[in-house]
Amino acid sequence: MRLLIVLAIGALFYFFQNLFFKKNWYKGLDVNVAFEKNIVREGDKNTLIEVVRNDKLLPLPVILVKFSLTRTFLFPRENNASVTDQYYRREYFTCRPFQSVTRKYTFTASKRGEYRISSVDVICKDFFFAENVFAGLNRFFSVLVLPGRIRDGEVPRDLLQLTGDIISRIKLLDDPFEFRGIREYQPYDSVNHINWKASAKSDVLQVNTFHTTNKRNVVILLNMETGIIRKGDVIAEAAIKIASYLATQFVSEQIPTALYTNGCDEDSKEQVSVEAGSDEGHIRNIDVALAKIKLAEMYEPFTKVLNRVISTDAELGNVNNEYIIISNYRKDDLIGQIDELKRLGYRIGIIVPEYNYNTISPLAENGTDVVKWGIDEEG
Amino acid sequence: MKDGNCNFLAEGANCIMVYIVCLTALFFGELLMKKSPGFFCALILGGIVAFCFLLRNVVSNFILYAILHLVVFGLLIFVPFSIGKIELLAFYLLFVILDFAFWMKQKKGTFAYVPLALIFLNALAYLYCDIKKNPGGMLFFFVLGILYFLFYYIRKFYANAAKLSKEKTQDERMPFSDMLRNGFGVAFPFVLLSVIVMILVRVDWIDQYAVRLYDFIIRIVGKAVLLVLSVLHWLSGLFVIETLESGLERAMGDFGQTESNPVLRILSAVVYIASLAVILFLVYKGIVALLKWIPRHRKLSPQVIEESDMVEIRERIVRSEPAHKEKLHRIRKKYKKTVEKAMGKGYEINRSHTPKERAFDMKEKTGGDINELTGLYEKIRYQEKA
Numbered sequence: 001m002r003l004l005i006v007l008a009i010g011a012l013f014y015f016f017q018n019l020f021f022k023k024n025w026y027k028g029l030d031v032n033v034a035f036e037k038n039i040v041r042e043g044d045k046n047t048l049i050e051v052v053r054n055d056k057l058l059p060l061p062v063i064l065v066k067f068s069l070t071r072t073f074l075f076p077r078e079n080n081a082s083v084t085d086q087y088y089r090r091e092y093f094t095c096r097p098f099q100s101v102t103r104k105y106t107f108t109a110s111k112r113g114e115y116r117i118s119s120v121d122v123i124c125k126d127f128f129f130a131e132n133v134f135a136g137l138n139r140f141f142s143v144l145v146l147p148g149r150i151r152d153g154e155v156p157r158d159l160l161q162l163t164g165d166i167i168s169r170i171k172l173l174d175d176p177f178e179f180r181g182i183r184e185y186q187p188y189d190s191v192n193h194i195n196w197k198a199s200a201k202s203d204v205l206q207v208n209t210f211h212t213t214n215k216r217n218v219v220i221l222l223n224m225e226t227g228i229i230r231k232g233d234v235i236a237e238a239a240i241k242i243a244s245y246l247a248t249q250f251v252s253e254q255i256p257t258a259l260y261t262n263g264c265d266e267d268s269k270e271q272v273s274v275e276a277g278s279d280e281g282h283i284r285n286i287d288v289a290l291a292k293i294k295l296a297e298m299y300e301p302f303t304k305v306l307n308r309v310i311s312t313d314a315e316l317g318n319v320n321n322e323y324i325i326i327s328n329y330r331k332d333d334l335i336g337q338i339d340e341l342k343r344l345g346y347r348i349g350i351i352v353p354e355y356n357y358n359t360i361s362p363l364a365e366n367g368t369d370v371v372k373w374g375i376d377e378e379g
Numbered sequence: 380m381k382d383g384n385c386n387f388l389a390e391g392a393n394c395i396m397v398y399i400v401c402l403t404a405l406f407f408g409e410l411l412m413k414k415s416p417g418f419f420c421a422l423i424l425g426g427i428v429a430f431c432f433l434l435r436n437v438v439s440n441f442i443l444y445a446i447l448h449l450v451v452f453g454l455l456i457f458v459p460f461s462i463g464k465i466e467l468l469a470f471y472l473l474f475v476i477l478d479f480a481f482w483m484k485q486k487k488g489t490f491a492y493v494p495l496a497l498i499f500l501n502a503l504a505y506l507y508c509d510i511k512k513n514p515g516g517m518l519f520f521f522v523l524g525i526l527y528f529l530f531y532y533i534r535k536f537y538a539n540a541a542k543l544s545k546e547k548t549q550d551e552r553m554p555f556s557d558m559l560r561n562g563f564g565v566a567f568p569f570v571l572l573s574v575i576v577m578i579l580v581r582v583d584w585i586d587q588y589a590v591r592l593y594d595f596i597i598r599i600v601g602k603a604v605l606l607v608l609s610v611l612h613w614l615s616g617l618f619v620i621e622t623l624e625s626g627l628e629r630a631m632g633d634f635g636q637t638e639s640n641p642v643l644r645i646l647s648a649v650v651y652i653a654s655l656a657v658i659l660f661l662v663y664k665g666i667v668a669l670l671k672w673i674p675r676h677r678k679l680s681p682q683v684i685e686e687s688d689m690v691e692i693r694e695r696i697v698r699s700e701p702a703h704k705e706k707l708h709r710i711r712k713k714y715k716k717t718v719e720k721a722m723g724k725g726y727e728i729n730r731s732h733t734p735k736e737r738a739f740d741m742k743e744k745t746g747g748d749i750n751e752l753t754g755l756y757e758k759i760r761y762q763e764k765a
Contacts, residue, residue: 003505006521006577007498010528013573014535017566055696057670061562062543076688092546092553094561097670102692127566128532129539129558 021126025133028056031065031122035143040109042148048105054095062125063093072111109145114266114292117141146287147244158371162349166322167253170216178211216320217276218250222261223302223327233295235328238353238375240290242326247286254278259286260309262300263293303337323348330363385541392534394432396493398425399527401470407504420463424470431474448475495531498524525577532570596654597647714756721745
């Protein structure tokens with residue numbers, strides 16, 4: 001009898017420790033994967049933070065945390081990951097009782113978009129490293145990568161002229177109710193703007209300055225459809241960057257800027273659009289909207305979007321808006337429609353992102369309202 | 380610890396298991412043939428197993444390996460010793476055959492892993508000694524059996540650790556040494572506990588203590604039952620229920636004759652096991668609570684490991700200090716009591732007042748100065764919210 005008990009204890013011991021481990025391993029265990037910044041700009045660095053908390057007496061000798069990330073996040077060392085369509089990370093942890101382990105990895109966000117970690121798998125081995133226990137955490141972590149900034153040196157001279165013309169046209173009229181500040185009198189200033197009190201105090205003629213009326217908006221129309229098959233995504237990404245650049249330029253001059261595109265939001269599957277605005281957060285709004293655009297094979301014909309925007313503006317009485325179309329697609333239907341709108345008196349500028357070795361025919365650069373944005377094949 | 384070390388330890392544990400199996404077979408065989416088991420023979424057998432183990436781990440040339448085996452085989456044949464020569468030769472031949480077969484499959488390592496089921500050999504030998512009333516033999520095979528279990532678990536641990544260490548090729552940052560330490564920290568006490576329990580089960584004097592404990596628990600429980608029955612009896616007397624009274628008397632009488640009543644014996648055994656389970660559960664909970672309490676309130680500075688692209692911070696999860704809580708409660712309780720006292724004296728509290736406004740108001744209306752207490756109260760309250 002005793003011998004049987006001894007044998008049973010010896011044999012069942014392993015079974016019991018296994019049972020004990022399976023029952024208790026997940027108690028007090030918390031695995032968290034997050035990003036330091038939820039919004040970053042393309043090319044910026046961000047930090048991936050992995051936290052494993054074991055808030056119990058039982059140590060967990062082996063914890064394997066598995067999750068997938070976009071491959072556009074560039075980590076300096078990629079030994080613990082396999083990179084295929086996604087970046088599959090495998091992280092081994094070990095936790096003593098009541099211990100928290102935090103790992104921080106710095107990476108570079110190399111491409112615009114909204115990226116998520118939708119599920120994290122946690123695999124734990126028992127004390128004899130023999131059996132695996134598994135838990136899937138359906139937590140949601142996301143990071144938004146805004147379009148990259150274009151440096152001033154990269155902007156074509158013609159485009160600078162185009163934006164400069166638009167800004168000066170819009171900012172021609174001062175709004176007497178929007179006081180901006182006081183400055184020294186200049187010969188071109190109107191005499192009725194002289195602030196006599198300020199002039200008397202400083203012994204120098206001072207004039208009041210005003211914000212402009214800004215009754216006219218700039219409408220950026222972004223066509224995601226490209227006329228090319230090979231490396232069309234490079235062109236599309238460049239077009240998004242141009243839209244971001246233009247929005248920054250106009251909004252920083254307090255010009256209300258709107259954005260319309262036939263590109264769709266990845267979540268809502270609806271076309272991205274941002275109403276006109278010029279407040280401090282508007283650049284961020286436009287960048288966020290641009291970041292969420294998903295590249296696709298098929299888009300709604302841009303002519304429809306253009307028609308819709310023009311007719312809506314006409315209904316609202318915004319007939320003096322400045323339109324800037326960013327489109328690589330330049331087939332007859334679109335060109336015909338633009339010509340027709342120009343004939344009707346609409347002011348429309350066209351920016352064509354195109355590879356340096358290609359021409360933008362049938363359009364032609366004219367230095368005023370048609371501009372080519374040259375792109376290297378690498379983007 | 381490196382992958383190779385884990386593998387070596389697993390192989391070593393397996394080798395000891397092989398040795399235990401051989402030793403059991405050798406001594407059991409000699410017992411069956413009514414020969415006296417020889418210590419010298421066991422020593423030589425151990426040497427042979429160790430030699431085979433080292434040979435497989437050190438020599439990679441097959442010809443050299445075969446020659447060395449032949450040399451040992453020749454030594455066993457030609458060196459003049461009489462005790463257990465045939466048995467040793469038979470064992471060695473078996474080793475060589477198995478080893479050669481294993482060589483064909485795997486170049487490195489030693490013997491194939493022996494299964495746990497071979498423990499039946501020890502059990503058989505133990506039973507044989509029990510029948511033949513050989514306490515020395517029983518103890519010997521019992522110890523061998525315990526060791527077999529012990530090394531089986533050690534081998535399992537290190538063999539799996541060696542497998543796990545191969546994952547390091549995929550993740551070079553894998554904290555393998557820490558994993559091994561943490562795993563061993565739990566696995567080893569488990570193994571030790573099972574070994575201790577196995578030994579305790581066989582120890583005779585434990586029985587006496589078990590019987591004493593049984594008597595003690597039954598006496599205590601019996602007294603408690605009798606007390607409850609007495610109360611019931613008294614209550615039944617109050618309400619004049621004759622049948623219950625007579626039933627209780629009978630029951631009390633029966634409980635006093637536990638030894639002669641088989642139903643009550645079973646009942647007392649159940650009570651004993653249940654009481655023991657409750658005691659063990661409480662002891663377990665007490666130990667766990669103590670172990671939980673000790674590390675949780677001892678702050679340790681976090682350990683930071685920095686690499687070029689990664690920072691790892693290991694820190695202990697520490698709960699808030701109970702002393703701090705107590706202090707916090709004391710001040711808030713004191714404040715509450717003071718305000719309530721003032722209310723008792725007729726002060727009407729305005730719920731919309733801040734503590735400072737209340738202190739001012741109270742001083743104006745009752746003359747009581749609680750400015751200092753209010754200051755402390757605000758500080759504590761603010762800290763808690765922060």
